[in-house]
Amino acid sequence: MAKQSVRLGVDIGGTFTDVVLEVGNQTYSTKVLTTYIAPENAIIDGIQQVCTKANIQHSDINQIIHGTTLATNALIERRGAKTALITTEGFRDVIEMRTESRFEQYDLNLTLPDPLLPRQMRYTVPGRMDANGNELIPLTRADILPIVDEIATAGYQSVAIGLIHSYLNDTHEKLVRDVLAERVPDIMISLSSEVSPQMREYERFNTVVANAYIKPLMKSYLGRLEGRLQDEGINCSIFLMHSGGGIISIENAANFPVRLVESGPAGGAVFAANIAAKYGLDKVLSFDMGGTTAKICLIKNQTPKTSRVFEVARTYRFKKGSGMPISIPVIDMVEIGAGGGSLAHIDAMRQIRVGPESAGSEPGPACYGRGGARPAVTDADLILGRLDPNNFAGGSIKLYALLAENALKSELGDQLTMDATTSAFGLTEVVDENMANAARVHAVENGEDLSEYTMIAFGGAAPLHAGRLCEKLGVNRLLVPPGAGVGSAIGFLRAPFSFEANRSVYMTLKSFDPKKIKNILSNLKIEATAFVRNCDIVSPILAEFKVYMRYSGQGWEIPITLNENQAMNPNVTEFENRFIEDYTKLFGRPVEGMNIEITVWSVNATTPSENVSRVAEKINGETALIHCERNLFDPALAKFVNASVVLRDYMKSGSVTQGPSIITEDETTIIVPSSRNAIRQPDGCIDITRKI
């Protein structure tokens, strides 16, 4: 067999480990149950399966791209290493005091999540930097030694070092590290000035603690994985997907495991971005809906939008503030508690509420017949004719309409004097509205108008709801790609090598210093490029420059993208114009006569994204073969309509089905509302557009 590229994408999720093998243009995929105790076992098992399908040897694999939820789960389930924090005297409790506020003001019995490290595992040293990075109080080896001794005695595996204003001056953090490393050579050390050199001590300290906390676990897992793969005859290079939507080397991943936290969802966004490229779409909204949550992401110019901070492990109904902040480069996504398993109830105002509580897979929605008595989104979908009770998940799970009806009646209908159908209609309208609201808010926060966007939907439940979401959002076009069930793992294979380096340094436009700017950005470029070069020694590396600006006195910066020329030959007028332009777009009007400042500088080094060949799009064709007809409830019309059922596998390239229509396949069901038509594109995407 001629030498061809054989690449493997592996995504370890909470329930399934998805493995996708790509041999040239052919793709083979499988899902195996995640093996928590030794996650590498599921990977080996999955590799076996896809290699057999593709009829290749293990040793034929050239490259593995891996993403995992293990780091996230370790944070959620508190299964990290015995970890200590060394911080500045007077600030021992920063990660415990959080923002000193209640994320839910109307709950007298609110409890706050425990910090990752309890108080006795947090140590302090003297020494202090000021807000300009100048030393106010020196720190000496003698100051540090007693703490190091205590840490040695207590037998910690990992230590986080987070000192006040270290994002401006890391000398003290480095000194602590050196003394610690001398005395306790085997201990793993994470510095806040390296993991997350950004202002705001709570976020920075929490991020470095999270990194230290999962580092031993991830290092050991990645080491074992490498060993197991070698035992299996796989000697290729292994790379890791990071939260920012790119890939990094296994060594960097082991040192900065906190960067892996959102790798799965990031893969999903890259998957959608790749579809966007195939269709030449510059404005895309990706919509991923599974069993428990829905994720929404804006993708402009085929690049997912990124952010500098996000929240992980929310403990209270997905509520903002109830988790822990992690400040690392991350694909900017909204996640809400809305999935097929989300449960509905009636609140005190007799309003239907859906989620975030989920029926999970056990007992599952009422219609699974496994003892679930409360109505879930899937129950409503069944009653409204969206699902075929005899052909759910390829016929592997039988659905019971009567059970769904009873659950809807008893939990919703009886209190609202509605029949089961109207209850189901109400339930799906509420959950669709929740998701639409999340998308609208996200778009407005980014100054975007969704009516210009195309939606790309994937994940088991998304194609059932995406059509209605498009109607609600005024989105004209919806693409449902094939392979949507393993979207993240496919996304890994499409991701570039990339690394984003950030630094907080204040500068006002009044004190604009082109030389200093060039210096900051050049250094960041060198830093970020080194990470990428470490993975790929041949490809050209592009640098993307971003500065975060605001009016002096504001607390919220907006990212301003610069090209290489603007970054390397900084011009104050250009910076000012770019800021005012973007600010006006976001907030309607500029503020006259205010100073402008730059707070954070960022360089993303990346290999060029692969050349994607455009799909030869079809716009019309023969009518798809109608398998049968079924009653389908159309929420926009608020009534049942007669819909044609079409089998996706039998839809020829270019064939068309007019809404109302139902396109079925093993992994999901695609609903085409009465207001839309669907066409199967040559690459297998179902392309759903508004009727003219």
Next chain:
Amino acid sequence: MTKKHSEVAYQVMWNRLISVVEEQAQALIRTAFSTSVREAGDLSAGAYDVNGQMLAQAVTGTPGHVNAMADAVSHFIRRIGPANIFEGDIYITNDPWEGTGHLHDITMVTPSFYVGKLVGFFACTAHIVDIGGRGFGADAASIYEEGLYIPIMKFANRGIVDDTLICIVRGNVREPDQLIGDMYALATCNEIGHRRLINMMEEFNLNNLEGIGTFILENSRRATLERIAALPRKSGVGEMTVDGFDTPIKLKVKVTVYEDRIVSDFTGSSQLDKKGINCPLVYTKAYACYALKVAIAPEIPNNAASLAPFEIKAPIDTIVNAVHPAPVALRHIIGHFVPDTVFNAFDKIVPGLVPAEGAGCLCNFQVSLRPRSDATAPNGARRSEVLTFNSGGSGARPNHDGLNATAFPSGVMTMPVEATEHAGPVIIWRKELRPDSGGAGKQRGGLGQYMEVGAREGHEFDIQAMFDRVNYPALGRHGGIAGASTIINQDDGSTMRGKGKQFVPHGRKVIMAFPGGGGYGNPKDRPAELIKRDLARGYISAKAAREIYGMKQDEINAVLSAVKSGNYTQ
């Protein structure tokens, strides 16, 4: 004509309206200049019908604003005059009695027009750092000294901003750029709410908000009345004494549950104070309502109907019903104690539901920094106003410990120390939990915190202290012990007062210990595991473990040595 919508459609619209006001609040946070708004979230945003009835309010924000702002819009309609309301208008005030209780809160209201017709209003409020006068503090003897007063007036008339107003504001405040910036941020926030409302009206083919308004208010009223009807028809009296400025203040309330309303009568509370800690009735009402709502109807959203059954009475010219021209700048101090007072009464009506007393009012201070005057100041020394929000411990709950260093009843956040130190030449030397400050009990009160503040080299400053519970700590409930009191002095040991503007010379620091919450139930009933955990974490000292909780010395030693050897990891 009003189109009849289905129940399902109304449910969707209500959801949408709540999302609209939430977005309005987020826009304010992202565009505001004052740290109090952008970092601390001291703000509020809401949507109103054409009569000024509040239909929806953002959950982002703080109860004092939330409930006070409910009444504000009807004042605007009356003052501006319905015939004088035009598309493109924006109204403004900081009237303590028609806004949210002091001159430091700017409220802005924007009429919302759809196809040339008035359909509703958007309002928002933000706490700004300076409004001139004596500065943010309790020192004034009347409202005239507390700063610039902006009566209800037009900030913009048919889209044209009033330059005269801007000029006057600029000329009267210490941080004009910041304040003008915040005024624009407030206007932007209403504008964003308006735009989203219009989108919704187009989508649902609405001409007005009557149908949806009725739906929201009727459902909310019914739900609230059901909760009230389920309570015993009883009265309870609650009292609490707090420091006040120069003389202690007594707060007294009689809470009576009727079939369809709850009346809180503050007769018997102290008279007006000479200093600016007096509270306008609107703010007292806001926090009395909050206390009752959080106890009996927490999930019912705030709107005109869900707030209406909570009535309040207080004699004029008392500390809880101050009228013009009484000084009211620090009205939050009394306001933040209202819930504890109401809880003291409500515990007699429904025992076992409400927490013990907590730190109550926020432990805020503002520093006014300037170049040192005792010697030549270095180049670059400057003037600056820095306000910080901090919290003591909350009261223990019937089944949970109090929250450590967490605001209650206020909903604001603290500012990051690193952000505060960028705001001016100030240094926060310490900000951490205060061991042994949580009142002992079966459930322990939340811990207070230590703070130390100084100035950068070359600066001296005035500190405006806004602390209470120096002489009257948070009391425990049902056998629980009081939390620790507030302490404030300078690093050379010289004492300072809990309230008022005080000078701090070059090179000195202010050392503060903020109060803990009261305990709930007898400390002897506290589970041994929790006492051990508290000792291991250093929430309590070995002495407290021994003397208050009755822990034996060998048990104490065992816990401390487990901590040393790294074996106590909880």
